[in-house]
Amino acid sequence: MTQHTPQPEDVFAWIDAAERARERAGLVRTLRPRPASSPLLDLASNDYLGLSRHPETVRGACEAAERWGAGATGSRLVTGTTELHTELERELADFAGFEAALVLSSGYAANLAAVTALGDRGTLVVSDAGNHASIVDGCRLSRAEVAVTPHGDPESVRKTLAGHAGRALLVTDSVFSVDGDAAPLAAYAEACRDGGAALVVDDAHGLGVLGEGGRGALHAAGLAGAPGVIATMTLSKSLGSQGGAVLGPAKVIRHLVNTARAFIFDTGLAPAAAGAALASLRLLRREPERAARVREVATDLYGRLTASGLTAARPDAAVVSVRAPSASAALRWAADCREAGLSVGCFRPPSVPDGISRLRLTARADLTGDEIVRAVGTVLRTAPAGATDR
Numbered sequence: 231m232t233q234h235t236p237q238p239e240d241v242f243a244w245i246d247a248a249e250r251a252r253e254r255a256g257l258v259r260t261l262r263p264r265p266a267s268s269p270l271l272d273l274a275s276n277d278y279l280g281l282s283r284h285p286e287t288v289r290g291a292c293e294a295a296e297r298w299g300a301g302a303t304g305s306r307l308v309t310g311t312t313e314l315h316t317e318l319e320r321e322l323a324d325f326a327g328f329e330a331a332l333v334l335s336s337g338y339a340a341n342l343a344a345v346t347a348l349g350d351r352g353t354l355v356v357s358d359a360g361n362h363a364s365i366v367d368g369c370r371l372s373r374a375e376v377a378v379t380p381h382g383d384p385e386s387v388r389k390t391l392a393g394h395a396g397r398a399l400l401v402t403d404s405v406f407s408v409d410g411d412a413a414p415l416a417a418y419a420e421a422c423r424d425g426g427a428a429l430v431v432d433d434a435h436g437l438g439v440l441g442e443g444g445r446g447a448l449h450a451a452g453l454a455g456a457p458g459v460i461a462t463m464t465l466s467k468s469l470g471s472q473g474g475a476v477l478g479p480a481k482v483i484r485h486l487v488n489t490a491r492a493f494i495f496d497t498g499l500a501p502a503a504a505g506a507a508l509a510s511l512r513l514l515r516r517e518p519e520r521a522a523r524v525r526e527v528a529t530d531l532y533g534r535l536t537a538s539g540l541t542a543a544r545p546d547a548a549v550v551s552v553r554a555p556s557a558s559a560a561l562r563w564a565a566d567c568r569e570a571g572l573s574v575g576c577f578r579p580p581s582v583p584d585g586i587s588r589l590r591l592t593a594r595a596d597l598t599g600d601e602i603v604r605a606v607g608t609v610l611r612t613a614p615a616g617a618t619d620r
């Protein structure tokens with residue numbers, strides 16, 4: 231039988247079928263460019279502390295760009311490390327309570343760097359089932375033996391580690407981005423100590439929100455700087471900038487500099503982003519009440535939404551997750567909110583591990599009481615049939 235060789239115009243024909251399947255399932259994703267100034271009330275971004283447009287943050291970016299240029303000009307090991315990068319690393323480590331830090335181009339890259347550099351073919355990597363895609367991808371790229379344990383289940387972690395004799399590490403989010411629930415870090419750390427494993431925690435949603443003055447979930451759990459504990463984080467959420475970082479013992483950071491491909495072969499973080507993150511970090515040091523305020527806003531949103539009959543997960547940090555009847559209903563709900571002047575997130579498969587679609591509202595420290603009432607009212611007025619229990 232002669233095998234058909236696709237013509238150039240046919241080599242991507244399979245994409246048409248995949249696109250039609252996404253449309254039928256209500257899973258099509260589109261880009262929506264936003265203007266510089268939007269009339270929408272923003273409960274979709276991760277700007278938890280309201281710092282992305284703060285004058286000090288913007289000034290930090292502008293001054294860094296003027297002094298160091300628009301780009302890092304190369305990888306960190308060639309020309310991409312400026313004095314500004316090392317200053318940011320020192321202050322991040324000091325603020326969060328770790329010995330050293332390493333700044334990368336994104337939080338995604340930070341997770342890839344940490345997991346792939348600390349795991350290899352002889353390592354067992356235990357991963358919480360609710361982990362972010364960047365952790366999942368880090369596990370895959372590490373070529374390690376990977377064991378996925380049920381979400382938030384320290385006993386399963388303990389049993390998994392007990393059956394392994396070599397090197398091991400547990401990787402988990404501190405706060406999970408879908409429902410906004412916190413990992414049982416103290417119990418996870420105990421399981422790691424008993425099992426001789428390292429603990430790697432992605433604190434993307436904890437930095438700036440949890441812990442004393444926003445020092446993060448590990449600081450709140452008394453684990454910052456503890457032996458065998460590594461933190462990864464992003465600079466794009468509470469700090470309102472861009473980039474990521476790995477924090478831990480100095481020898482671990484040196485190991486990443488020498489072995490982490492996501493660090494070695496990537497262009498360094500742009501000076502403007504580093505300058506903005508450093509300015510935000512210093513602002514947070516001076517105004518630690520911002521962290522408490524964002525938690526208050528999240529609790530208020532949750533209380534008002536659930537009191538009105540919606541099903542929402544109790545927030546442990548800034549994320550408030552509201553259940554939708556279906557993927558298509560969630561998409562329509564989010565669109566109706568936008569039309570009514572409110573921007574909210576919409577999580578559908580494969581972003582949600584349990585297959586249940588949600589609206590995702592993010593609290594911000596700079597939201598006023600009137601804006602909270604307005605946001606809740608909009609979500610309720612646009613709620614699809616089956617979203618409430620009343």
